[in-house]
Amino acid sequence: MLNGRQHTLAKEITLKSIGLHTGRKISMKVLPADADAGITFIRKNGENSFATKSAYDAVTATTLATTIGADGASVSTVEHLMSAFFGLGIDNAVVELTGPEVPIMDGSAQEFVALLKSVGLATQTRKKFLVVTAPVSVEEGDGSATLLPSDRFELTYSIDFAHPSIGKQSYHVIFSQENYEKEIAPARTFGFLHDVERLQAVGLALGGSLANAVVLDENKVINKEGLRFSNEFVRHKILDAIGDLSLLGTPIQGHLVAHKSGHRLNNLLLRELVARKNCWHLDG
Numbered sequence: 001m002l003n004g005r006q007h008t009l010a011k012e013i014t015l016k017s018i019g020l021h022t023g024r025k026i027s028m029k030v031l032p033a034d035a036d037a038g039i040t041f042i043r044k045n046g047e048n049s050f051a052t053k054s055a056y057d058a059v060t061a062t063t064l065a066t067t068i069g070a071d072g073a074s075v076s077t078v079e080h081l082m083s084a085f086f087g088l089g090i091d092n093a094v095v096e097l098t099g100p101e102v103p104i105m106d107g108s109a110q111e112f113v114a115l116l117k118s119v120g121l122a123t124q125t126r127k128k129f130l131v132v133t134a135p136v137s138v139e140e141g142d143g144s145a146t147l148l149p150s151d152r153f154e155l156t157y158s159i160d161f162a163h164p165s166i167g168k169q170s171y172h173v174i175f176s177q178e179n180y181e182k183e184i185a186p187a188r189t190f191g192f193l194h195d196v197e198r199l200q201a202v203g204l205a206l207g208g209s210l211a212n213a214v215v216l217d218e219n220k221v222i223n224k225e226g227l228r229f230s231n232e233f234v235r236h237k238i239l240d241a242i243g244d245l246s247l248l249g250t251p252i253q254g255h256l257v258a259h260k261s262g263h264r265l266n267n268l269l270l271r272e273l274v275a276r277k278n279c280w281h282l283d284g
């Protein structure tokens with residue numbers, strides 16, 4: 001059985017980096033928050049500010065990245081930061097942004113992890129867990145995502161891309177902060193050169209570059225430094241899934257088994273889970 005306390009940051013942090021979609025510099029501040037507050041995103045627009053609680057039912061778009069929004073304001077590309085929060089056991093924080101998306105950094109969660117760890121954490125009240133007691137599953141096309149009962153949080157993910165550098169990859173990780181930092185956080189997002197060119201032609205992914213993604217042409221990875229892991233691709237999908245599932249707001253005790261899943265299916269799984277009240281209980 002999982003147990004533990006909630007955490008927030010001991011002190012605020014600030015960073016400036018570019019957004020993947022706008023290609024503009026964005027300033028981001030992460031501040032401590034009260035127990036049970038969850039993660040809140042605040043967009044500062046001159047005098048105005050809009051707050052959005054990060055929650056599975058606030059997800060408004062899942063193309064390319066996970067976007068959350070309410071009342072006409074939205075924040076995009078939240079999943080890598082959310083993943084880093086979850087990886088470090090940070091339950092409560094306020095994220096202030098001067099632009100419409102979370103900075104992309106190096107395309108992984110490793111820089112967020114290093115920065116958040118540098119200020120340390122503050123321990124708060126007891127944490128609740130959602131314990132999966134019966135399988136919950138969603139499917140779409142040839143993708144599927146299932147939560148199975150387990151005495152811990154673990155993820156098994158498989159992908160299948162008809163590309164010589166990717167192909168079939170499968171990876172299993174038992175979640176712990178140590179495993180997350182070593183095996184998952186450094187895995188970068190990836191994209192295909194023809195998609196990047198197509199997106200940039202219509203004004204999207206303007207900040208996308210070899211500095212923040214693994215990019216593949218028809219035959220190979222074109223980044224000079226190569227891959228950080230031979231199966232970096234499937235590891236990044238696990239990084240994304242951890243961020244996407246963290247939008248539930250309550251950590252899950254269960255085993256995610258996902259095949260060709262993505263932000264959209266991960267979010268549909270959470271919605272199905274919440275609706276199937278006979279398949280889980282809260283503990284802690």
Ligand SMILES: [Zn+2]
Pocket residue numbers: 079080189236240
């Ligand atoms: Zn990602």
